[in-house]
Amino acid sequence: MRQSLYDFAGGERAFEPFAAALHERCLADPELNHPFSHPGQHPQHTQRLAAYLAEAFGGPASYSAECANQSHVVWLHAGNGDMSDLGRRFADCFMLAADDAGWPDDPEFRAAIRAYIDWAVDTVAMSHPDDTDIPSGLPLPRWSWDGLEREALDKG
Numbered sequence: 001m002r003q004s005l006y007d008f009a010g011g012e013r014a015f016e017p018f019a020a021a022l023h024e025r026c027l028a029d030p031e032l033n034h035p036f037s038h039p040g041q042h043p044q045h046t047q048r049l050a051a052y053l054a055e056a057f058g059g060p061a062s063y064s065a066e067c068a069n070q071s072h073v074v075w076l077h078a079g080n081g082d083m084s085d086l087g088r089r090f091a092d093c094f095m096l097a098a099d100d101a102g103w104p105d106d107p108e109f110r111a112a113i114r115a116y117i118d119w120a121v122d123t124v125a126m127s128h129p130d131d132t133d134i135p136s137g138l139p140l141p142r143w144s145w146d147g148l149e150r151e152a153l154d155k156g
């Protein structure tokens with residue numbers, strides 16, 4: 001079986017540096033820094049984001065086991081109105097963070113993670129701009145070289 005995106009990125013050690021770089025990139029962006037500068041954000045933000053992304057890319061299901069489910073993450077981003085420009089900026093930061101963290105610059109890998117983040121921006125961050133009424137118990141979506149793993153979604 002083909003290596004997961006998680007393993008290809010570098011496995012366990014690859015995700016915290018990536019999440020830290022992504023957070024730095026967001027803070028350095030003139031628009032994106034606002035949502036990330038609100039008080040009361042989770043003190044373990046970077047670690048939780050790292051665990052979420054590791055699981056999304058085929059790593060261990062630690063975020064689902066120890067943190068929360070997809071419903072919570074969608075809810076965190078819901079009800080903020082039109083964020084389309086922020087979404088595009090976030091996706092750009094995501095790709096720059098891959099460089100910052102020294103992730104492989106293999107073109108197929110980069111295309112797979114670009115496809116993921118474009119999809120995730122729509123699904124996670126912008127699916128509920130005007131309400132916070134999120135279906136409960138949504139499983140964390142897994143992404144592979146071929147895109148969304150629907151089977152994982154169906155199984156929950």
Ligand code: HEM
Binds near residue numbers: 042048049053083088
């Ligand atoms: C428009 C783009 C986005 C903005 C402005 C944004 C903003 C935020 C903010 C402000 C937080 C911190 C919430 C808190 O701790 O109170 C957060 C947490 C988080 N975001 Fe985003 N986000 C965006 C896109 C995304 C995307 C596309 C994903 C998924 C790939 C994502 C995954 C997460 C995760 C996993 C957390 C941490 C949840 C936890 O603490 O358990 N975000 N986001």
